[in-house]
Amino acid sequence: MPLVDIQLIEGVFDKSQKQAMIKKITDAMVEIESEAMRGVTWVRVHEVASGNWGIGGKGLTTADVKALQTQVR
Amino acid sequence: MPLVDIQLIEGVFDKSQKQAMIKKITDAMVEIESEAMRGVTWVRVHEVASGNWGIGGKGLTTADVKALQTQVR
Amino acid sequence: MPLVDIQLIEGVFDKSQKQAMIKKITDAMVEIESEAMRGVTWVRVHEVASGNWGIGGKGLTTADVKALQTQVR
Amino acid sequence: MPLVDIQLIEGVFDKSQKQAMIKKITDAMVEIESEAMRGVTWVRVHEVASGNWGIGGKGLTTADVKALQTQVR
Amino acid sequence: MPLVDIQLIEGVFDKSQKQAMIKKITDAMVEIESEAMRGVTWVRVHEVASGNWGIGGKGLTTADVKALQTQVR
Amino acid sequence: MPLVDIQLIEGVFDKSQKQAMIKKITDAMVEIESEAMRGVTWVRVHEVASGNWGIGGKGLTTADVKALQTQVR
Numbered sequence: 001m002p003l004v005d006i007q008l009i010e011g012v013f014d015k016s017q018k019q020a021m022i023k024k025i026t027d028a029m030v031e032i033e034s035e036a037m038r039g040v041t042w043v044r045v046h047e048v049a050s051g052n053w054g055i056g057g058k059g060l061t062t063a064d065v066k067a068l069q070t071q072v073r
Numbered sequence: 074m075p076l077v078d079i080q081l082i083e084g085v086f087d088k089s090q091k092q093a094m095i096k097k098i099t100d101a102m103v104e105i106e107s108e109a110m111r112g113v114t115w116v117r118v119h120e121v122a123s124g125n126w127g128i129g130g131k132g133l134t135t136a137d138v139k140a141l142q143t144q145v146r
Numbered sequence: 147m148p149l150v151d152i153q154l155i156e157g158v159f160d161k162s163q164k165q166a167m168i169k170k171i172t173d174a175m176v177e178i179e180s181e182a183m184r185g186v187t188w189v190r191v192h193e194v195a196s197g198n199w200g201i202g203g204k205g206l207t208t209a210d211v212k213a214l215q216t217q218v219r
Numbered sequence: 220m221p222l223v224d225i226q227l228i229e230g231v232f233d234k235s236q237k238q239a240m241i242k243k244i245t246d247a248m249v250e251i252e253s254e255a256m257r258g259v260t261w262v263r264v265h266e267v268a269s270g271n272w273g274i275g276g277k278g279l280t281t282a283d284v285k286a287l288q289t290q291v292r
Numbered sequence: 293m294p295l296v297d298i299q300l301i302e303g304v305f306d307k308s309q310k311q312a313m314i315k316k317i318t319d320a321m322v323e324i325e326s327e328a329m330r331g332v333t334w335v336r337v338h339e340v341a342s343g344n345w346g347i348g349g350k351g352l353t354t355a356d357v358k359a360l361q362t363q364v365r
Numbered sequence: 366m367p368l369v370d371i372q373l374i375e376g377v378f379d380k381s382q383k384q385a386m387i388k389k390i391t392d393a394m395v396e397i398e399s400e401a402m403r404g405v406t407w408v409r410v411h412e413v414a415s416g417n418w419g420i421g422g423k424g425l426t427t428a429d430v431k432a433l434q435t436q437v438r
Contacts (some may be wrong), residue, residue: 001272001284003226003295003334004244012220017251018417019424024251025223026422028243032236034288038421040274041332042295045417052091052118053220055259056111057099059092065220069253074158074211075198076222076278077171078262080149090178097178098150098398101170105163107215113201115261119192125383125410126147128186129403130391141182149368149407163278164344165351172349184348188368188407190346198237198264200258205238271310271337275330276318278311293418293430295372304366310419313422316393317369324382324389326434332420345366346404357366361399 002029003042010047011062012069018045075102076115082136083120085142091118148175149188156193157208158215164191221248222261230281231268231288237264294321295334302339303354304361310337367394368407376413376427377434384411 006021013021022043030038051059077095086094095116103111124132152167159167168189176184197205225240232240241262249257270278298313305313306359314335343351371386373379387408395403416424 001226001228001231001267001274001279005224006248007220007222007224009220013252015416020251021248022417022419022424023422024247026242026419028247029225029240029434032239032243033232036288036290037284040287041421043422044413045419046413048117048119050221051088052095054095054099054116054118055220056114057096057116059095060220061288065256068254068259071255074153074155074194074201074206076153078151078153079175080147080151082147085147086179093178094175097170097174101174102167103150105166105170106159109215110216112212121147121409121411124380125387127387127391127408127410128147129406130388130408132387133147138183141186142182144182145177155326161343168344168351169260169349172290172346187348189346189349190340191346192340194263194265197234198241200241200262200264202260203242205241267336267338270307271314273314273335273337275333276315276335277310278314293372293374293377293413293420293425297370297372298394299368299370300411301366305398313394315422320389320393321371321386324385325378326376328434328436329430340366342420345380347366352366357402358407361401363401 001040002033004029004044006043006045008045009053009060009062009065010049012065021045039050039060075106075110077102077117079096079116079118081118081120082126082133082135082138083122085138094118147186148179148183150175150190152189152191154191154193155199155206155208155211156195158211170208220261221252221256223248223263225264227260227264227266228272228279228281228284230266231284240264293332294325294329296321296336298335298337300337300339301352301354301357302341304357313337337357366405367398367402369409370396371410372417373410373412374425374427374430377430386410401412409426 050062123135126133198206199206269281342354345352415427
């Protein structure tokens with residue numbers, strides 16, 4: 001305890017970005033919960049197939065997310 | 074909010090059936106919750122490997138489900 | 147198989163709306179997968195505590211969702 | 220997308236710590252994925268009842284976790 | 293690793309039965325995976341509200357499950 | 366009801382070990398809940414990609430788990 005599950009669309013992030021998520025989120029949790037709990041802090045990454053993550057009824061593809069990432073706000 | 078997770082055995086449904094699930098279930102949710110929430114209604118499809126979904130202790134395969142679908146009731 | 151998990155913020159929907167979600171989503175699934183699979187179609191409703199569902203870093207409350215539902219689009 | 224689910228034992232963290240988790244983890248995700256995705260970054264907190272989270276076969280209580288937090292390493 | 297999540301309808305099992313599930317399932321996992329992994333074998337129990345677990349479109353209550361348990365096969 | 370989800374790192378266990386988990390855990394559940402519930406006891410196996418299951422901030426690989434399994438305690 002605790003357990004953190006990160007869920008992504010496959011193909012959006014590369015291996016080093018996924019490792020960075022595990023590291024940064026573990027650090028954020030430990031900062032709040034206490035360093036003594038680092039060894040029992042589990043953070044996992046799961047990926048959903050492109051097209052299988054629907055927002056408003058339309059399945060988002062890997063390409064859709066990549067377009068969204070670079071969008072000027 | 075809301076989030077709906079549909080879990081299937083892989084290989085039973087094709088891409089267009091999975092898109093139909095996302096669309097129909099989003100519509101069913103929006104009908105109950107209000108059209109204003111469509112944009113924050115997420116519906117995802119996940120697939121479990123053939124043989125890894127046990128009912129009564131026996132792992133169901135893709136072929137088992139396909140046989141079940143066409144069974145005369 | 148299949149299993150569908152509906153996730154909501156607690157206190158937004160009443161008992162009859164949650165029963166309607168179970169019924170409508172089961173019907174939507176059976177329509178795609180075959181009536182023969184109705185008995186093994188499981189649909190569950192889970193609720194997350196008010197404030198514990200963050201969007202963009204801010205925890206949504208039951209009141210926030212109720213305001214969103216009635217918003218003019 | 221993405222969705223992050225934080226799972227805790229109930230009663231270990233107070234409301235402001237849970238809000239801090241949502242905020243810090245959203246910030247960590249956005250830093251990796253792009254600021255443009257903040258609005259579709261969902262981070263949720265779920266709590267498991269005291270005694271229902273087993274490690275090595277023994278159910279951890281809220282008190283067990285509090286003792287672990289303050290342990291000298 | 294591994295993690296096992298047991299999901300029940302609330303009020304069907306008492307505290308000692310839930311502890312027995314955690315213990316027996318941990319033992320079953322360790323028997324297959326190796327005794328060396330006991331310390332990183334997590335088994336959790338989650339409960340879904342009575343009426344929120346639909347089978348075939350009808351929400352099962354705690355009473356329905358208790359009736360099913362004692363049914364002559 | 367009930368549903369049990371077993372989560373593993375991919376490539377650690379072979380097909381027969383995963384079938385043994387489904388069988389043994391179903392038997393353990395039925396022993397506690399009543400034999401009458403065997404038909405509605407679902408046990409599933411899910412696998413997380415090697416490297417995506419972080420403990421203490423470091424992603425565990427299939428090789429790391431295999432080393433851990435054979436470790437002298």
